[in-house]
Every structure is written in structure tokens, then in C-alpha cells.
Amino acid sequence: MTTRTAAAPNRTHWNSVLEATLVPALLVFAWQLWAMTLATDPRSPSPTHVATTFVDLVSNGGLIGATLQSLGRVVVGFGLALVCGVVLGLLMGSNRRIRDIFDPIVESFRPIAPMAILPVAILWFGTGTPAALSIVTYAAFFPLLVNTVHGVSRVDRKLVLAAMTMGVPRARILARVILPAALPSIMLGSRLAMGVAWTAIIAAELGVGAKSGGGGSGGIGQMMFVFYAYSIDLNAIVVCMIVVGVVALLIDRLFRFVEYRLMPWRH
Amino acid sequence: MNQETAMSKLRLRNVAKHFIAPRTGQLTTAVTDVNLDIETGEFVCIVGPSGCGKSTVLNLIAGLDTPTSGTIEANGAPIVAPGADRGVMFQDYALMPWMSVHDNIGFGLNYGTPGEGLTREQREKRIRHFVDLVRLNGSEKKYPHQLSGGMRQRVALARLLANGPDILLMDEPLGALDSQTRLILQVELLRIWGETAPREQRKTAIFITHDIEEAVFLGDRVVVMSTHPGRVKAIIPVDLPRPRSEHIRADPRFGQLSDEIWDLIRDEAYRAIDGTEAPAGPKATAVEKVE
Numbered sequence A: 001m002t003t004r005t006a007a008a009p010n011r012t013h014w015n016s017v018l019e020a021t022l023v024p025a026l027l028v029f030a031w032q033l034w035a036m037t038l039a040t041d042p043r044s045p046s047p048t049h050v051a052t053t054f055v056d057l058v059s060n061g062g063l064i065g066a067t068l069q070s071l072g073r074v075v076v077g078f079g080l081a082l083v084c085g086v087v088l089g090l091l092m093g094s095n096r097r098i099r100d101i102f103d104p105i106v107e108s109f110r111p112i113a114p115m116a117i118l119p120v121a122i123l124w125f126g127t128g129t130p131a132a133l134s135i136v137t138y139a140a141f142f143p144l145l146v147n148t149v150h151g152v153s154r155v156d157r158k159l160v161l162a163a164m165t166m167g168v169p170r171a172r173i174l175a176r177v178i179l180p181a182a183l184p185s186i187m188l189g190s191r192l193a194m195g196v197a198w199t200a201i202i203a204a205e206l207g208v209g210a211k212s213g214g215g216g217s218g219g220i221g222q223m224m225f226v227f228y229a230y231s232i233d234l235n236a237i238v239v240c241m242i243v244v245g246v247v248a249l250l251i252d253r254l255f256r257f258v259e260y261r262l263m264p265w266r267h
Numbered sequence B: 001m002n003q004e005t006a007m008s009k010l011r012l013r014n015v016a017k018h019f020i021a022p023r024t025g026q027l028t029t030a031v032t033d034v035n036l037d038i039e040t041g042e043f044v045c046i047v048g049p050s051g052c053g054k055s056t057v058l059n060l061i062a063g064l065d066t067p068t069s070g071t072i073e074a075n076g077a078p079i080v081a082p083g084a085d086r087g088v089m090f091q092d093y094a095l096m097p098w099m100s101v102h103d104n105i106g107f108g109l110n111y112g113t114p115g116e117g118l119t120r121e122q123r124e125k126r127i128r129h130f131v132d133l134v135r136l137n138g139s140e141k142k143y144p145h146q147l148s149g150g151m152r153q154r155v156a157l158a159r160l161l162a163n164g165p166d167i168l169l170m171d172e173p174l175g176a177l178d179s180q181t182r183l184i185l186q187v188e189l190l191r192i193w194g195e196t197a198p199r200e201q202r203k204t205a206i207f208i209t210h211d212i213e214e215a216v217f218l219g220d221r222v223v224v225m226s227t228h229p230g231r232v233k234a235i236i237p238v239d240l241p242r243p244r245s246e247h248i249r250a251d252p253r254f255g256q257l258s259d260e261i262w263d264l265i266r267d268e269a270y271r272a273i274d275g276t277e278a279p280a281g282p283k284a285t286a287v288e289k290v291e
């Protein structure tokens, strides 16, 4: 009896692990078969080639350093966008006049793709971290702002009125009622923002790399550009693609965890 | 004259409130010609069909809205804004979903004027006192969505009382409860209000309900409102002795008063049944009385 009940969660655990790994494993297998039917050019990407290149890049190609550099830019850029987006979003969402002033500006900049500001960013900030950072911040800012404004506009007005009848000053209502009530929307905005930030950093580093002839920016995007433009090492590019994807997945899981911790009342 | 002004806790004079629909510009008269004097320590119930402006009157007293015309005074001073001296218990409780029972009850103490000058320990002690009072011990860490309707209502009541308001404004506070819980909480409410204390130590309470018998059971007076436009139709003094227990419902005077109030609103209640927006409360009573 007891062993059966104890074994049950274990079995479902293994089942879910199996389910999660089965499809990727099949894809890798199919890819390997496909690669083996082609000419045995060592540069053509196959799982085995990619795996050896990965080990190579980690041990002496600076892959980890480049990934961390890109990740650092994303974290800082996201942080800047989070502060700006949430603060402006709270103000725009709760004050009609501030909204009327900023809304046209926001709506006219929002459709401009982050990469479109790259030339200006390079001109102003050069080809290093500040340029990449400005693009990431720009990209992450809008999902955060828009979702914060949306969240604030949907806050149950009764909660604000209730706080007013308890003698809570307006500024504190913003921090203690409107902010937590809008938190689910802000978290959604954060996840979207983190996604576009990560996409934007790769694109920005690629772009800065192209513009500056392969030097300058650093990061995993620039690494990809160098492999593409100079050594035409497709295996290395695939390694970078996989690293980008895995990091994105880890970031998403981290956000779900943070969401869970930050909003226990929703579970 | 002067003395009368000094005695009234709340004074409403010719109060009217119109709403103008933002797009169509259509004018709704929510209430008009409301005159009401409420004394310190009085428990006043307001009954009337749905849409007669009960919530509007309560919001005006709370300072959450301003009258279109007329004046409202508390302790002789005009009401211009919400304040912790007039606590409100909203129809749907308005609890903070991200806060535990404990934190909800302590909201005003921790962030609003009622907590000014209190140490952390004093605030905690006060929160615990009101948790005990509404019998929510053991549920302090729960979130509102984990509570039954009756428990949520008790949290809202405890939050209201923890802020120590001078005037209690309650909008159908027991409306969502099953009838047993409701009867229990009615008695508890009277106890908390201070039924056994001398009159000058009691809170001043305004209690909106659609249940006539609830109004008679709780109130010192029952304000009967009518609709189209919303106005005060009659004010019925409830001359039943205090403290009141469940047994008072068997008192013939209790039935007389209930009938009297029912007669005042029956026409409108019937009209509301025929119309599309039949109010739940008076309709239920209507069926009872017809049989």
C-alpha cells in the first residue's frame, strides 16, 4: 500500500521527463540521419559535428564568456527598461494628463523596430556595450510600458476607493494598491520584454559586428557574425543558435519561477 | 437650532446627485431631495428597490463622490473628501487579492491615517484583536480567494473596524451570505457596534440592505427609499428594545414594523418583478407575503 502510493509520484515524474525529452531526441536523431545522407563535408552541420564544435568552443573558443557578455547586456538593458517602463506606465495609467502627453510619443515610436535605431545608436554610442544596451533597452521598454498601462487601467476601482476611505495618501495608493494589482500584467510584460531583449541583443551584436567589420561589440551575436563572415563555420553557428535558444528557455523558466514567488495569491 | 446642529453626527440637506453619461450626455437622477439627520450612536438602515440610489447616498457620505446640489455635513463640517473617520464596507468587500487575511485587516493601520502614531506592536495587537473578534483565527495567512463568502465578509468587517472609524458605512454587507450565516453575523454585528454599551459609546452606523427584516432587526430607524427618481419615502423608527436577540423576530411588533415597511415598497417591488430588472430582495419577500 505505502510503497504504491510512494511510487506513484516517482513514475509520473519519470513519465514527464520522458515526454519532455522524447521529441527533441527524435529531432536530433532525424537530423543526424539527414546529415549522414549528405556529403561528408566536416563543415556541414550534424549533431556529432555540432557536439564536438560545442566542446571546442567552450574549452578554448570563449563561448561561455561571449554568452555571459550578451546575457549581462540583456539583464542591464531589461533592468533599465523595467524601471522606466513600469514607472512611466504607472503614471500614464493612473493620470489622464500624463497619458495624454506621452501617448502620442509612445505610439509613434512603438512600431519602429529596434534594429532600425541601430545606425543612430552606433553614431551616438559607438560599437561597444552602450550601443547594444540602448537597443536592448529600447526593445524591452515597449512591452513593459504597454502592459503596465493596460494593467493599471484594469485595476478594480473599488480597491482604490477602499484605500481612500482608509486615509491612504495618493502616492502610497500607487505603490500599495495599483502596483500590486497591476502586477500580473507587469509580469506578462516582463516575459515578453525579456524575449524581445534577448532577440534584440543577438541582432544588435550581429549588426554592430557587420557595421564595424567584425570587431567591437563582443557577445554571442558578434561571435556568430565572425563565424558567418570569416570562417563560414556552420557548426559553430548552429552551436550559437542552440545556446541562444537554451538561454531563452532558461530565462522563461526563471520568470515563471519569479512569477510564482511574487504572486502566491494566484496559485 | 445651534444645539441641534451640534447633536447631529451626520446631516444631509436637500442632497441630489445626477450622473451624466460620458458619450450620450444622458442625465440620470440617482437621488434627489434627500434630507436626513443621524445622531451619534445611531444605527440607521436604508432599504429600497435596486437602483433607488442607496449606494449613491453612501458614497456621498463617504466622500467618494460629491453631490450635485445640497450639503452633507459630518460633525458640523462639510464632507469634501474620503477620510478614515468614515469607514466603508463595500458591497463586494474590495479586499486586496494579493494580501493575506492578516494584511487585509491591517491595511489601513499599516498604510493609512488610522495607524499614525502607533508602533508596530500596537498595530499587530490591534489586528489580532479584530481577527479574534470576527473569529478568523487560524485563517490569518489565507488569501481572499481561499475564503468562503462569509469569511470574506468578516475580513471586510474586521478591516473596517480595525481602522476605528467614527461612522460605519456598510453597503449590503451581508448580502452574499446564506441565511444561517447571515443571522449569526447580524447578532455579531450588533455586539461589535456596541449594542450593550451606553449610546454615546456606540459607533454611528449606516447599513444598506434589501432585506426588510434585517433592517428591522438591526436598526434604530429604517429609511425607506423609492425609485424614479431616488428619494426618501419614509423614515420608520424601530421601537424594539435593545439588546436584541434572535427571539425578537417572534415579537408581534417586529412583524408589524416589517409589514409597514413592506407596504411602503410593495408597489415598486411588484413593478420591478414585471419589469426586466427585478431586484432580488424585495421579490423574495413579495412571494413570501403573498402566500
Ligand SMILES: Nc1ncnc2c1ncn2[C@@H]1O[C@H](COP(=O)(O)OP(=O)(O)O)[C@@H](O)[C@H]1O
Pocket (backbone or CB within 6 Å): B019, B020, B028, B029, B030, B031, B048, B049, B050, B051, B052, B053, B054, B055, B056, B057, B230
Ligand atoms: N457612476 C454612475 N454613473 C452613472 N449612473 C450611475 C452611477 N452610479 C449610479 N448610477 C445610477 O444611479 C442610480 C442609483 O444607483 P445606486 O445608488 O447604485 O442604486 P442602489 O444602490 O440603490 O441599487 C441607478 O439608476 C444607477 O444606474
Ligand SMILES: [Mg+2]
Pocket (backbone or CB within 6 Å): B054, B055, B091, B171
Ligand atoms: Mg447598491
